[in-house]
Amino acid sequence: MLKNKHQLALLELLHQSELFSHVDDKSLEPIINNSHRISCGKNKYINFESYKSEYCHIVEQGEVMLSRVTNDGDTYVIDVVNRGCVFGITCILEDGPDSQMLVETIRPTVLWRIPLNILRKIMAQNLNFTENLLQMEIRTRLVQDVEIEHRTVQNAPQRIACFLLIQCAFIKESPVTINLPYNKKLIAAKLGIRQETFSRALKTIKKETGTKVTGSKLIIEDIDALKLFVCEHCSLNYPCQHSLSGGRIY
Amino acid sequence: MLKNKHQLALLELLHQSELFSHVDDKSLEPIINNSHRISCGKNKYINFESYKSEYCHIVEQGEVMLSRVTNDGDTYVIDVVNRGCVFGITCILEDGPDSQMLVETIRPTVLWRIPLNILRKIMAQNLNFTENLLQMEIRTRLVQDVEIEHRTVQNAPQRIACFLLIQCAFIKESPVTINLPYNKKLIAAKLGIRQETFSRALKTIKKETGTKVTGSKLIIEDIDALKLFVCEHCSLNYPCQHSLSGGRIY
DNA sequence: CGACGTATTGACTCGGCTCAAAACCTGTGG
DNA sequence: CCACAGGTTTTGAGCCGAGTCAATACGTCG
Numbered sequence: 205m206l207k208n209k210h211q212l213a214l215l216e217l218l219h220q221s222e223l224f225s226h227v228d229d230k231s232l233e234p235i236i237n238n239s240h241r242i243s244c245g246k247n248k249y250i251n252f253e254s255y256k257s258e259y260c261h262i263v264e265q266g267e268v269m270l271s272r273v274t275n276d277g278d279t280y281v282i283d284v285v286n287r288g289c290v291f292g293i294t295c296i297l298e299d300g301p302d303s304q305m306l307v308e309t310i311r312p313t314v315l316w317r318i319p320l321n322i323l324r325k326i327m328a329q330n331l332n333f334t335e336n337l338l339q340m341e342i343r344t345r346l347v348q349d350v351e352i353e354h355r356t357v358q359n360a361p362q363r364i365a366c367f368l369l370i371q372c373a374f375i376k377e378s379p380v381t382i383n384l385p386y387n388k389k390l391i392a393a394k395l396g397i398r399q400e401t402f403s404r405a406l407k408t409i410k411k412e413t414g415t416k417v418t419g420s421k422l423i424i425e426d427i428d429a430l431k432l433f434v435c436e437h438c439s440l441n442y443p444c445q446h447s448l449s450g451g452r453i454y
Numbered sequence: 455m456l457k458n459k460h461q462l463a464l465l466e467l468l469h470q471s472e473l474f475s476h477v478d479d480k481s482l483e484p485i486i487n488n489s490h491r492i493s494c495g496k497n498k499y500i501n502f503e504s505y506k507s508e509y510c511h512i513v514e515q516g517e518v519m520l521s522r523v524t525n526d527g528d529t530y531v532i533d534v535v536n537r538g539c540v541f542g543i544t545c546i547l548e549d550g551p552d553s554q555m556l557v558e559t560i561r562p563t564v565l566w567r568i569p570l571n572i573l574r575k576i577m578a579q580n581l582n583f584t585e586n587l588l589q590m591e592i593r594t595r596l597v598q599d600v601e602i603e604h605r606t607v608q609n610a611p612q613r614i615a616c617f618l619l620i621q622c623a624f625i626k627e628s629p630v631t632i633n634l635p636y637n638k639k640l641i642a643a644k645l646g647i648r649q650e651t652f653s654r655a656l657k658t659i660k661k662e663t664g665t666k667v668t669g670s671k672l673i674i675e676d677i678d679a680l681k682l683f684v685c686e687h688c689s690l691n692y693p694c695q696h697s698l699s700g701g702r703i704y
Numbered sequence: 705c706g707a708c709g710t711a712t713t714g715a716c717t718c719g720g721c722t723c724a725a726a727a728c729c730t731g732t733g734g
Numbered sequence: 735c736c737a738c739a740g741g742t743t744t745t746g747a748g749c750c751g752a753g754t755c756a757a758t759a760c761g762t763c764g
Contacts, residue, residue, distance in 0.1 A: 272599070272603050272689040273689055274603070274607055274686070274687055274688050274689045275685065275686045275687070275688060275689070275691070276686040276687055278607040278687065280602065280603045280606045280607055280689075282599065282602075294592055294595075294596065296592075297585060297588065297589050297592070300589055300592060300593070301592075301593060301596055301695060303596060303599070304689060304690075327581075327585070328581070331577075331578070331581065331584070334581070334584055334585070334588065335547060335577070335584070337588065338547065338584065338587065338588045338591060339547050339550055341588060341591045341592055341595060342544055342546075342547070342550060342551075342591055343550070343551060344595060345544075345591060345594060345595040345598060346544065346551055346553060348595060348598045348599065348602065349522070349532065349553070349598065351602060352530065352532075352598065352601060352602055352605065352646075353522050353524070353530045355602065355605050355606070355646075356530045356605070356646045357524055357528040357530055359719070359720090360719080360720070387742070387743090388742080388743065389742075389743085396602075396605075396606045397720075397721095398720075398721060398722085399742085399743075399744090400720090400721080400722085400743090400744080400745085401719085401720055401721075402743095403743065403744055403745080404720090404744085404745085405720095407744095419728095419729085419743095435525065436524070436525045436526040437524055437525070437526055437528065438524050438525060439522040439523055439524050439525070439530075439554060440554075441525070445551060609751070609752090610751080610752070637709095637710070637711090638710080638711065639710075639711085647752075647753090648752075648753060648754085649710085649711075649712090650711090650712075650713085650752090650753080650754085650755095651751085651752055651753075652711095653711065653712055653713080654712085654713085654752090655752095657712095669711090669760090669761085
């Protein structure tokens, strides 16, 4: 089967993504042939109108915000995701509930719309895929569990510090230089705090842990000080594997 | 195979539970024969020492609190569960992360310890079971999602009111009389607030919605007033199915 | 009846929110 | 290269919800 360059990019994406990495090329074929490529600029809404969806999406490039909107207009940011992330898979099983997410690009983005019934066929034939999906679902649930814990027992500076530790992943030696992955208002929203509070809390972190901040660039002089600042107030131990490893699905 | 009365009770429990209800008796046989019955009083810890568990549990009767403990001793209540609930199934797949829950009975309780490798065998043979597990895992994750939303956008009286609405399930006509399922301190903990705040917030609900409170008995005079009080501040619509229907797993 | 656990109330503190203003950045066009 | 506009971030002042600690009231079970 002849493939164009977009389809080849999709194939590579599927190979790299955690959910599809163990599926053989033959089974991926129907996905390639039936998915729809969406390319759009920043601040666009995807799939907003349809709640009970027959599609899921995978991000090829760019960045996407997943959020929920209450009936009176408040929003809560579920997560901000990029290349390789799958969302909308919640309703892969018939008669399951849907997730009612609002999906908005925060920079120019390419993503693919995959019909769920294609995935259902793969499930029926491939126990590996189903188990992999289950594994990722479990992991996502655990991360959320920890998220609730943090919102219950941690204050704003601690939550931000935890976010920073996750940004510098498994790096062990100080100093570490990192760039914030998106703007501060969005990070704040993801952590469930206001940007003003974020700004002030960052100053607290600066003072307490000797971290340097210039714009969106941070220099963590002493990573152990950061760990001391936050990891005692958590049920996990650094490096908290399943918070770090990607591969969450929504 | 001759079964004793405890084993018969387990069989009945499995039949009624959402996770196992579609599994045929022949496949349930190994569960019956290899599970261990645990009967204990209130305020006992179950399975505390072993994090990376080879067992899951199902509650036959009584009530159990699932919680997490941070390194500095703070606790957060994940859920309070009773008959039919399965927990510890998080590590059903090898090399997955464990959930590190603290499990404590809050009244005299009977539960069964089921070896996970027995369930793995059922998974390998029974796609229905695996899909059912996946479905429940997805539903649990969605409930948690809504939980995070509520902790972000709702205040204490609203969260309590939501809890009350769930208690009276699908009942549509006022007035409704309900009994709180366990003591107020624990309800408060489950909602992520202090018992003093709970007490004061309940008074607010009384004033705002005309609900009557005497001890652990509540009379909701006007269920629409309660809905008005809380459901606008939520992304779901009453009756919010997947918050209500049981069958969460942990 | 007394004792112990549970629940409520009061007084106080404090973290994070709100609203408003100022400062800073970045890109654009003259 | 500068000026300006728009967006983002920081700072300030004040408020309010929920936490804390301590005292009191209530319930229930011996």
